[in-house]
Amino acid sequence: MVHGELWTVKELFVYPNEYIYWSVQIVMYPFMTGLVAGAFVLSSLYHVFGIKQLREMARFALVFSFALLFVAPMPIVLHLQYPFRGVNIFMTPHFTSAIAAFGIVFSAYGAIVASELWFLYRKHFVEVALPLKEKQDKSLLEWLKFIVFCSLTLGVYDVSEETLKRDEKAIRVLAAIGIPVACFLHGYAGFIFGSVKANALWMTPLMPVIFIMSAIVSGIALCMLTYIITMELRKWLWSRKKSSYRYMESKQELAGVEVNVIRITAKYLLMFLVLAITLELLDLIFRGYTAVKSWDVIRSVIYGRDFTDIFVLQYAIGNLIPLIIFLLPGLTIRRAVIGVCFVIFGVFMMRWNVVIGGQAFSLTFAGYMHYHLPIVPQDWETFKEGLAGALSIALMPFPLFWVMSKIFPVFDAKESH
Amino acid sequence: MINRRDFLKNTAKGIAGIALPLAAFEIFNPGKLFADKSDSSKVRYVFLIDTYKCVGCGMCVKACKHENEIPYDANVTRTWVERYVMTKEGETFADTPKGARDGFTTSRIDLGGGKFQDIRQKDIEKAFFVPKLCNQCENPPCVQVCPVGATYQAPDGVVMVDRTWCIGCGYCIMGCPYGVRFFHPVYHTAEKCNFCYHRITKGLKTACVQACPFGARQLGNIKDPADPVTKIIMTERVGILKEEYGTKPQAFYLGLDREVK
Numbered sequence: 015m016v017h018g019e020l021w022t023v024k025e026l027f028v029y030p031n032e033y034i035y036w037s038v039q040i041v042m043y044p045f046m047t048g049l050v051a052g053a054f055v056l057s058s059l060y061h062v063f064g065i066k067q068l069r070e071m072a073r074f075a076l077v078f079s080f081a082l083l084f085v086a087p088m089p090i091v092l093h094l095q096y097p098f099r100g101v102n103i104f105m106t107p108h109f110t111s112a113i114a115a116f117g118i119v120f121s122a123y124g125a126i127v128a129s130e131l132w133f134l135y136r137k138h139f140v141e142v143a144l145p146l147k148e149k150q151d152k153s154l155l156e157w158l159k160f161i162v163f164c165s166l167t168l169g170v171y172d173v174s175e176e177t178l179k180r181d182e183k184a185i186r187v188l189a190a191i192g193i194p195v196a197c198f199l200h201g202y203a204g205f206i207f208g209s210v211k212a213n214a215l216w217m218t219p220l221m222p223v224i225f226i227m228s229a230i231v232s233g234i235a236l237c238m239l240t241y242i243i244t245m246e247l248r249k250w251l252w253s254r255k256k257s258s259y260r261y262m263e264s265k266q267e268l269a270g271v272e273v274n275v276i277r278i279t280a281k282y283l284l285m286f287l288v289l290a291i292t293l294e295l296l297d298l299i300f301r302g303y304t305a306v307k308s309w310d311v312i313r314s315v316i317y318g319r320d321f322t323d324i325f326v327l328q329y330a331i332g333n334l335i336p337l338i339i340f341l342l343p344g345l346t347i348r349r350a351v352i353g354v355c356f357v358i359f360g361v362f363m364m365r366w367n368v369v370i371g372g373q374a375f376s377l378t379f380a381g382y383m384h385y386h387l388p389i390v391p392q393d394w395e396t397f398k399e400g401l402a403g404a405l406s407i408a409l410m411p412f413p414l415f416w417v418m419s420k421i422f423p424v425f426d427a428k429e430s431h
Numbered sequence: 432m433i434n435r436r437d438f439l440k441n442t443a444k445g446i447a448g449i450a451l452p453l454a455a456f457e458i459f460n461p462g463k464l465f466a467d468k469s470d471s472s473k474v475r476y477v478f479l480i481d482t483y484k485c486v487g488c489g490m491c492v493k494a495c496k497h498e499n500e501i502p503y504d505a506n507v508t509r510t511w512v513e514r515y516v517m518t519k520e521g522e523t524f525a526d527t528p529k530g531a532r533d534g535f536t537t538s539r540i541d542l543g544g545g546k547f548q549d550i551r552q553k554d555i556e557k558a559f560f561v562p563k564l565c566n567q568c569e570n571p572p573c574v575q576v577c578p579v580g581a582t583y584q585a586p587d588g589v590v591m592v593d594r595t596w597c598i599g600c601g602y603c604i605m606g607c608p609y610g611v612r613f614f615h616p617v618y619h620t621a622e623k624c625n626f627c628y629h630r631i632t633k634g635l636k637t638a639c640v641q642a643c644p645f646g647a648r649q650l651g652n653i654k655d656p657a658d659p660v661t662k663i664i665m666t667e668r669v670g671i672l673k674e675e676y677g678t679k680p681q682a683f684y685l686g687l688d689r690e691v692k
Contacts, residue, residue, distance in 0.1 A: 016507050017614040024543040027692065029563075029610030030511045030530040035601040095599020095619040102579040102598055113578035113602055211572060211676055212608035307675075377610045378692035380525060381543065 017095065020396065021386045028381035034373045038387055038404045041369045042089040044203045044225060045362055046407065050086050051200035051226070052233010053079035054127065054192055059282065061130075061189035067278040070271065073134065074244075074424045075237045080127050081415040087120065089407050092398040112206045123192070123199045130188040132166075133181045135422050137173045139166045162421070200229040207368060214308030214379075215315075215372040220297050227290035232361035234283045235354040238276060240415070242351055245272045248425070276350050284340045287357065291333050294364070311379040319382065320374060324367050332360015474587040476626055477653045478682040479660045479669070480562050484647035487512050487560035489534035494642030496532065498627060500617075507613040508532065509624040510564040510639055515690055516540060517556045523690045524548060535560075561691050562648060564639070565590065565611045565624035566672065566680030573603035573612060573623075582621060588681060589628055594620045608676045626650060653681070 018033030053075045059065045060072035091097045107114035146152065146160040201222035207213075208221025249268050298316070301309060316324055339345075339353035370385045388400030397403055433441075495510045496503055511530030517523050526541040539547040571590050574582050581596040582603055597620035604612040604621060615622035627637035631650060635641075640648045651660020663669070663685070670687030671680045684691075 016505050016616050017619070019506060026542055027525040027527075028543065030527055031507050031604075031613040032610050033613075035604050035614070090600070093600070095601075095614060096597070099579075099596070099598040102581075102596060106580050106596075108577055108580035110575045111578040111602065112576070113600065116578070206602075210576070210605050212606055377608060378525070380523075380692055 017395075021388055021399075023384040023386065024376075024381065025384070026376075026381035027378050028376040028383060029378060032376055032383065034370065034383055034385045036093075036369055036373060037385065037399045038401070039089040039093040039399055039407070041362070041365045042404050042407045043086075043093070044200070044207075044229075044369075045232070045365045046082060046086045046089060046411075047200050047203050048225065048229030048361065048365075049233050049236050049411075050079055050082040050123075051196040052230040052235075053082060053237050054196040054233070055230050056234050056237050056279070056282070058189040058193050058196075061185055062193065065278075067274070068282075070275050070425075071237065071241060071279055073422075074241055075233075076127065076131060076134065077418055077422045077424050078237055078240060078411070078415055079233075080131060080422075081418050082411045083124055083127060084414060085407060085410045087116075088410065090116075092403055092407070112202060112209055115202060119195070119199050119202055123195050126188055126192045126195055130185055130192065131422060132168070133185045133188070136167065136170065136181060137178060138423065139163050140171050140173050143167055144171065166421070197226050201226050207372070212377065213372050215312055215375075216368065218297055220293060221368075224290065224293045224297065227286055227293055228361050228364055230286045231283060231290050232358055234279060234286065235357040235361070238279050238283065238350060239354045239358065240412075241279075242272065242276065242347060242354075244424075273345075273347060276347060277345050280340050280345055280350060280353070283354075283357065284337070287333065287337060287340075291329075291337075308379060311375045315371060315374045315382070320367060320371050323363060323371070328360055328363040328367055331356055332363050333357075336360065472586055473654055475653045476567060476588050476631065476681070477651050477660065477664065478564065478567070478626070479649040479651060479663060480682060480684050481647050481649075482559055482561050482684055482686040482688075484645045485512065485560040485562055486645060486647075487514055487531055487535045488644065489531040490642040490644060491562060491639035491648060492530050492532045494638040495624075495627075498630075498638035501622070502616050503532075505616040506530075507616065507622075509611070509622070510562065513561045513563060513691075514540075514558070515561065515688065516550055516558040517690060518550060518554045519556045520554070524550065525690075525692065531560075557688075559686070559688065561684070561687075562639075563609070563611070563672075564682060565626070566609055566678065566682040567626065569679035569681060570677060572606040572608070572676070572678055573621075576602045576606040578602065585628075589626050589631075590623065591625050591628060592621050592623060594618050597621050608673050608678065609680075 016033065018035050018037070021037060022033040024032070056068070057072040057075035057079065060068040091100055094100055103114060104117040107117060109115070143160065143163040143166075146156055146163070149156065152160060204222035204225030207216040207225075208218055210216045245268060249265055252265055252268065301312060336353040336356045339349055339356070342349075373383055373385070375382055388396040391397035391400050391402045489512060492508055492511055495501070496508060499509055501507065501509060506529065508530035511527050511532075513525055513527045514531070514535055515523065515525045524540040528535070528541040537547075538552075539549050542548055567584075567588050567590055569588070571584055574584050574590060577583075578600060579596060579598055581593045581598070582590060583593070584590045594615075599614065599620055601614070601621070604614070607623075612621055612623045614620065627635075627639075630637060637648075637650055640650050649660050651658045651664070653661050653664065655661055656665075664683050667685065669683040669685055671683060672687075672691070673680070
């Protein structure tokens with residue numbers, strides 16, 4: 015069977031070779047990179063602009079962004095017909111292609127986040143490594159920990175006040191450089207779509223900007239959600255084993271911090287959400303107003319075939335309801351959870367409507383294609399380009415984050431600065 | 432403790448050491464890799480399709496599938512024929528069942544999903560067939576978007592795919608406004624019409640040109656003023672497909688209708 019034939023249903027006049035070639039993994043790709051960029055921008059709000067209230071969130075967001083970073087290229091790998099040839103992009107980058115820049119942008123961004131993390135946690139590494147170094151009879155686990163943290167210090171054990179001050183300056187500089195690079199990382203994902211002149215729905219210079227805005231929205235929302243979950247876990251752990259648990263804050267104290275952080279972060283979420291909606295509506299209005307050749311078919315997709323996906327799932331549930339939830343005064347944790355879940359869902363639907371919606375009509379402008387997501391995997395292809403593949407990608411960051419938080423503790427303020 | 436001088440020295444050495452193997456990776460230019468063909472610059476292959484002569488028999492599609500080893504029953508094809516039917520009421524119908532591999536065996540229009548539209552003979556205002564194939568564009572968007580340079584344009588204008596280097600991302604398929612590209616069902620790499628490059632470079636005709644019983648398809652060299660195809664393109668009124676994309680397609684049509692998609 016031809017690739018794409020399994021999940022594509024054609025209607026009316028469609029060219030014989032047309033199928034939905036870019037399926038759910040290409041929806042996941044901008045969704046995941048968006049989360050990376052968004053989480054990083056959130057952490058930079060504290061480091062660069064000195065928004066003190068976000069201090070607690072900043073460290074959390076940075077580590078989470080690092081965990082997400084490793085997942086971001088996975089959808090592409092799963093999508094490729096030859097995953098092992100993916101390295102060709104690094105070997106022979108063909109720079110007229112937007113995808114060729116991936117290697118450079120991605121590694122540059124990874125290097126920035128890694129170095130920022132190093133400066134942020136340098137003191138912590140030293141504080142863990144030094145006592146282990148002096149300890150005489152180390153157990154195997156301690157040996158392992160010693161080797162890991164010792165190498166993480168990169169041989170720098172100087173943690174005097176003065177050097178720590180310099181570290182902070184380095185973090186600020188890195189975070190400042192990181193913002194445009196993070197925006198570039200994601201804006202360029204938008205460019206991949208926006209520059210396809212053959213696709214009437216994708217081709218707009220607004221695409222990168224729309225992608226960046228919705229990326230920041232989704233990144234902040236996911237950070238808030240994960241933050242709330244971890245805080246609730248801490249509260250639960252605290253009440254379960256009060257004495258043995260090493261965090262000694264009281265439960266009320268934790269809850270107070272939690273609500274405060276969430277309320278502040280929600281304000282920034284709201285700001286970027288409004289920007290994202292404005293840009294998306296601008297794009298829609300502009301298309302309708304200029305009404306070029308492709309508008310007839312695009313209109314029939316937007317207002318007809320994909321009406322539920324776009325106006326109900328994306329705009330109403332994903333944008334309008336969270337907007338109301340966050341605008342109403344006295345935001346509670348429970349309401350915030352509902353709000354951010356809707357926001358994340360809304361951004362996912364936006365990616366879906368761009369990627370799948372862009373292939374919902376034929377290049378002939380006289381036919382349509384319907385996408386049927388493979389739910390139950392029958393073979394490797396229906397696994398990786400189906401629901402199972404998408405879910406594995408969506409869940410992958412969380413275990414990674416858990417492992418990373420063992421090395422970069424996201425909460426204990428005393429251990430790092 | 433390492434001093435500044437040593438640090439700088441070692442850094443320089445380290446960078447030099449890393450740079451050396453990096454030099455092994457040359458950003459390759461597909462044009463350069465292309466085997467040198469003498470007088471290649473004097474050739475620019477173009478295609479001429481006379482839609483008045485096409486009867487939609489589908490011999491070209493059959494011949495192409497056999498010649499280029501595109502699985503016969505797979506629903507993809509390097510070339511295909513479209514049928515357009517305009518009614519007196521101003522409606523336009525178009526279809527290409529199986530790319531017209533078996534020709535058009537029924538007068539009913541294939542609407543997809545197993546549905547067909549019957550159009551009474553007396554309601555038809557006009558009807559015609561349009562063969563399609565790769566336009567071997569002068570400004571090919573598929574070549575532009577390939578991230579690894581696996582698809583490239585030969586100096587004679589033909590765009591080809593390197594099956595050993597294609598990663599299968601599908602960006603070129605999305606980038607082509609004419610829908611001529613697809614994934615090969617066996618090789619799983621991007622696939623497209625290449626004017627039967629293995630034949631034309633030996634002076635043979637393409638499989639579809641050879642198979643066409645009515646001479647609706649012709650291959651020519653636009654750089655040769657004596658070429659009959661060139662003469663037609665230069666002296667008669669020919670049309671091209673989807674000019675608005677700026678791809679400068681090199682397949683020219685006689686008798687192109689505004690309704691052709």
